[in-house]
Amino acid sequence: MLAQVLAIIIFLAMFLLIILEIWERQWITLACGLLTLLLVFGLGMHSMGAIMRTLNLQSFFTTGFWYAAGESSEASSGINWQTIIFIAGMMIMVEGMAKVGFFRWLCMEIAKMVKYQVIPIFMTFMLLSFVLAMFIDSITVILFLAAVTIELSQLLEFDPVPMILSEIFCANLGGSATMCGDPPNIIIGTSLGYSFTDFITNTGLMAVVSLVFVVIYFYFAFRKELKKSGANKKDHASYPDPKEAITDKRGFIASCIIFLCAVVLLVSHAQTGLTVSTIGVAIALITLIVAGKDAVELLKKVDYKTLLFFVGLFVVVSGLEETGVLKILAGFIGSVSGGNIAVMIAIIIIVSAVASAFIDNIPFAATMIPVITDLASDVAGVNLTVLAWALAIGTDIGGSATPIGASANVVGIATAAREGHIIKWGKYCKYMAPATIIVVAISLAMIYVRYL
Numbered sequence: 001m002l003a004q005v006l007a008i009i010i011f012l013a014m015f016l017l018i019i020l021e022i023w024e025r026q027w028i029t030l031a032c033g034l035l036t037l038l039l040v041f042g043l044g045m046h047s048m049g050a051i052m053r054t055l056n057l058q059s060f061f062t063t064g065f066w067y068a069a070g071e072s073s074e075a076s077s078g079i080n081w082q083t084i085i086f087i088a089g090m091m092i093m094v095e096g097m098a099k100v101g102f103f104r105w106l107c108m109e110i111a112k113m114v115k116y117q118v119i120p121i122f123m124t125f126m127l128l129s130f131v132l133a134m135f136i137d138s139i140t141v142i143l144f145l146a147a148v149t150i151e152l153s154q155l156l157e158f159d160p161v162p163m164i165l166s167e168i169f170c171a172n173l174g175g176s177a178t179m180c181g182d183p184p185n186i187i188i189g190t191s192l193g194y195s196f197t198d199f200i201t202n203t204g205l206m207a208v209v210s211l212v213f214v215v216i217y218f219y220f221a222f223r224k225e226l227k228k229s230g231a232n233k234k235d236h237a238s239y240p241d242p243k244e245a246i247t248d249k250r251g252f253i254a255s256c257i258i259f260l261c262a263v264v265l266l267v268s269h270a271q272t273g274l275t276v277s278t279i280g281v282a283i284a285l286i287t288l289i290v291a292g293k294d295a296v297e298l299l300k301k302v303d304y305k306t307l308l309f310f311v312g313l314f315v316v317v318s319g320l321e322e323t324g325v326l327k328i329l330a331g332f333i334g335s336v337s338g339g340n341i342a343v344m345i346a347i348i349i350i351v352s353a354v355a356s357a358f359i360d361n362i363p364f365a366a367t368m369i370p371v372i373t374d375l376a377s378d379v380a381g382v383n384l385t386v387l388a389w390a391l392a393i394g395t396d397i398g399g400s401a402t403p404i405g406a407s408a409n410v411v412g413i414a415t416a417a418r419e420g421h422i423i424k425w426g427k428y429c430k431y432m433a434p435a436t437i438i439v440v441a442i443s444l445a446m447i448y449v450r451y452l
Helices: 002-020 025-044 048-055 057-061 081-099 102-113 118-133 138-156 161-175 183-192 196-200 203-226 249-267 276-301 304-322 325-337 341-356 361-378 384-401 407-418 425-451
Strands: none
Touching: 002 025, 002 304, 002 325, 002 361, 025 048, 025 304, 048 057, 048 304, 057 081, 081 102, 081 138, 081 183, 081 249, 081 276, 081 304, 102 118, 102 138, 102 249, 118 138, 118 161, 118 203, 138 161, 138 407, 161 203, 161 384, 161 407, 161 425, 183 196, 183 276, 183 361, 183 384, 196 203, 196 249, 203 384, 203 425, 249 276, 304 325, 304 361, 325 341, 325 361, 341 361, 341 384, 341 425, 361 384, 384 425
């Protein structure tokens, strides 16, 4: 009982401190993780076994951690090292691509292809944001896409805010489509043994169908503002050549090849047996070798704060899991739903979406994985896979509804603000909340039609 109370107090304190942003979030989760090890497992449980299971260091020495994807169950308990290693590897690859100008070149090339017409740029950049976020962290996608959007807005004399808002939403939507597109999906996939193909054929289908409605929605929401531009007043020959964005031609070609290799490895990892941790390490090593003398600079740019955030987070969540708190929560959801799978799915997707609109969706997803696992094992007729897709789409999309719901939102708003384009809560929610409701409704309907 004492261990359960301590685990709940530490978990709630962690969430509150993350929301208040008094300290950087990695220090919050690491401190709470240390308290979990000392107070929950040490004082409350007197269990060295719980500490060892939570640290999960033994997973590095198992075959399933590096080979035969989906066969290892170690990652479902304690620190999910597969998630951390994979994200680190992708960070290094993305930094290598950014250094040679890949993202700016791609954006400028697309703008040139549509002859610098604002509405076509608006539509194609939404699609570009969606596709890139399927394979690259949405924060990186928005960081570069928003910057180029503002640059184009100055050339073509249009308000960049509508375009940035639509790009943010499509990045979050694209991230929901694949296993590697959004951190909650990586956690769900590695914890429950799902492959890239599993995600693309389930949440991916929901995301693509939703994208059609989202593009239409944003077009009608913003078409009047975007038509007020000075694009036709300028000589298109005076616009910058996309090739000028490339800072290193050799590195650019190498980065494109590495990125394509990463996509192929991710798509085929269920067939090859390579786990995401192996893919992450391989991609990182190749990028660093190609970078040569710039390898140290790429390593310095890795977002270690995020990786440390994950480590502390997994420890705190393990405190809830080891003490049985999450099993109690699963039982509560099961009793509220009356064992009805349709009601259970609605609860998970709606609660996930609402919660993720106001709190970080990463800790929420990590917390809910043991909950849906217990639901599937305790309630007859409940399919864990269906609950997993409901959790994934809810956490991925719910964060789009408010300015603080996802990291990509914060980055996009901050990028716009630096150039004098302030996006307030009212304007943000006015356009993004309805889009979020549209996607949640479509996803819920598709889950009911396809799986029930």
